[in-house]
Amino acid sequence: MDNPLKSQPYVPINGDDYDNSSLAQRVAEQLRNLIMEGTLAPDSQLPNEPDLSTFLRVSRSTVRSGLTILEQAGFIQRRWGVGTFISKNPPTYNNLNINSGVTQLIRSSGAEPGFVEFLISARPASEHIAGRLSLEPGDEVVALERVRTANDRRVVFSLDYIPKALFRDQGAEIPLTEVENYLVEHQSMYTFFRERLGMEIHHGIARIRPLAAEAYMAEKLAIPYGSSILNIEQVDIGNDGEPLALSDEYYVADAFTFYSYRSN
Amino acid sequence: MDNPLKSQPYVPINGDDYDNSSLAQRVAEQLRNLIMEGTLAPDSQLPNEPDLSTFLRVSRSTVRSGLTILEQAGFIQRRWGVGTFISKNPPTYNNLNINSGVTQLIRSSGAEPGFVEFLISARPASEHIAGRLSLEPGDEVVALERVRTANDRRVVFSLDYIPKALFRDQGAEIPLTEVENYLVEHQSMYTFFRERLGMEIHHGIARIRPLAAEAYMAEKLAIPYGSSILNIEQVDIGNDGEPLALSDEYYVADAFTFYSYRSN
DNA sequence: TTGATGGAGATGTCAGACATCTATCGTCGG
């Protein structure tokens, strides 16, 4: 067999790190990674479901459940009586259906992510921010202000707001300096949530708007006044449905191209 | 029972009009419509799967398959051992994950859709258009140019390109005047595809870009020069994976707000 | 040459059983 799956080492999907998600979700995640890494080529055919079942050591119904997830997300296409195929243009990290962070987005474009003008502070939430995060106005939030760079070019200006009440480890408050140090090293807020706070982001709801750069934004992003900007304001939701973070991101128009898979 | 589903008349999902899609997809579509219409309220709990199974007259596995589709699309949320719930903020027609047309988008916002400056013509495809539609440069396409209005306000400038070879009914060419008459009456390209050409659009892949209005666009949309515009260039794909249409739409910035559900 | 036909192989659907998780409520001990 020249099937890519056959040459992959067997990865146990019943590991200890995944206790929170279902088997089917893990199957989907595993196959999705193989697609996004390019191991499974676009337009190629997957093994049939019984073979996938034995390979992944789960039942056929679980395989089918995972495949349904991938199909709905646009990664694969199933043709009754024929087979299951990787999509011709499967989603990538610049797809709005996938909740990837700026760091991953930059890295997947082949550039080196970085940042300048990093600011972190605690402040009372404005009415707008409190509304998005289901807080009371005045509740404290931790605010991050960053200018993100790709190969040292300024491409994104991002504002992140996280309820201060979340920064706790067994009751003890986590100092902002620790958060700062973590972000300087890892750059990703998402991994901090998972590894340090033990919280999983389930999904995000993003609002997309076109903007023209006013003076402040033009200076931050080093672009001419009036340049086009894509604004994505996103609320990240946890497993229990509660808002975990609000991120307000401003993308230089020609730095990235965003796509969306729209199902009928 | 005060369950909304119980008071719904039974809708046979094995009808003749749906021969092309699977049972699970029809289940998902039916429940999705109930959610988007507001019959099933946000945050409310669905009946359990065995009850849904008997109500919809399909097996529990088919119900589960349909629910998986809805879950992945952000309409519902399942909690193991607890139940299935309508999402707090389920997707609406202004969601980029859903392939709704401009007409439906305007109507769902509570406004009356219309258009001015309607143009239809056949012309050879440019290199760009041919590439998107998997044609050879020079192949004929039907081009639609429309300024769409919401309550008589100009909100979208849209360009649609469809391979001329698709406009056939049992071998006979469909005259452009008929297409024109249909669009004047129904305004929707999607229904024309389904009802007149017998073709189903399976999904679309959209590219989202922020723009500043240059002179031509500013005139068409009656907005100041340099105003922000959201450009969505979308390729609609049929059930067999072939491109059916290319639509290039320019949205006045403050006319609509687009959202996207981003799953992790 | 062409149309019908049948088989192989794939996904789709069904049925029933069991596994596992969650919330709740009672019981028991402090």
Add this chain to the structure above:
DNA sequence: CCGACGATAGATGTCTGACATCTCCATCAA
């Protein structure tokens, strides 16, 4: 009185095996 614990009901998750249906393709007959 109150908290910890366990039983239990009820929900979703997983497994198994069977059958249905669709597609493609090779074969065969007109």
